Amino acid sequence: KQSLKIGLIPADGIGKEVIPAAKAAIIALGSDIPKPEFIDLVAGWETFTRTGVALPDETVEILRNECDCALFGSVSSPSRKVVGYSSPIVALRKKLDLYANIRPVVSVAPEVDQKPAVDLIVVRENTECLYVKEETLIDTPNGKEARASRLITERASRRIGQMAFQLANARPRKHLTIIHKSNVLSVTDGLFRETVRGIKSLPANDGKFNGVTIAEQLVDSAVYRLFREPEIFDVMVAPNLYGDIISDAAAALVGSLGLIPSINAGDNFVMGEPVHGSAPDIEGKGIANPLASIRSAALMLRHLGYTEGADRLDLAVNQVIREGRFLTPDLKGTSTTEEVLQAVLSKI
């Protein structure tokens, strides 16, 4: 391959501060990867306030037709309902059929940050559950009544389960925990649980997952155990909303959301994205932690098969964390985004 075309969608808030850092880190890899070509694309709340559209068709078309992969920053979605607005990241995941959100949470230096040793991957279903966003509001004699529908399909549960088994099978512990709440939601979560459990014995898998052990955990007690004994988890697979919540919780265990990367992966496209949001509380101060975005670039490259480049990025990030000299305030440091980036670049 001559070049690697990477769509860049910083979107809102600190997304605009951390995606340029990921871009600089990719450029620093030099000949470890095909020559990167970046295509700047827009989406988000600011785009919506400017144009009336949060996710322009052009952005989707260019990603589909011209890009090999993409990096997304973060959007500022309002908590109130705004007519005509809907989250562009949720829409992008659906439009590009990026059905798996893979979120590794690893503590690099437990001895330094005095945090427990965590080494797990949250595999979050990325296209359905409550994120189908079918909500209704009606007036009743007793006041307003709001409802949301939650979609779980066998197809989506099977493909996310297959991905989770593959990831678990490639890890030393080969342990998969299915997260659900089927004691209450026996129909929807029951279907998710049964479908994922059934993957191990699918004829098409021909026994290849025989070495994977399966456990399951109700989502509430999963969060409890995550805080008390995170070492019991290896790969966790969950419907969309539970996966979102569990990965933010796991992020707290290793020190900061500013460290946690993800990829949104489908069969034909991959988009790296830090797990965090647009962080309005620190926006514009130049102190956002860029490490989650640099790690997201590494995950994206690894997914595409550029293992050496990915390793170099990860090693550089891990060295900077271990040394502890250049860290942003979320990790109790005093460095700026730019200083942390320069520290990483010096190690690549």
Ligand code: NAD
């Ligand atoms: P958030 O992730 O933006 O912030 C939570 C806390 O973590 C804040 O205190 C923030 O300062 C801190 N933090 C997050 N990333 C950091 C980084 N890189 N460096 C240092 N500190 C960091 O979550 P929120 O405050 O609940 O949401 C803010 C906005 O982001 C909302 O509009 C929400 O809709 C949006 N959001 C978007 C995404 C996405 O783009 N996929 C994900 C989550 C939230």
Ligand code: K
């Ligand atoms: K994000």
Ligand code: MN
């Ligand atoms: Mn989240």
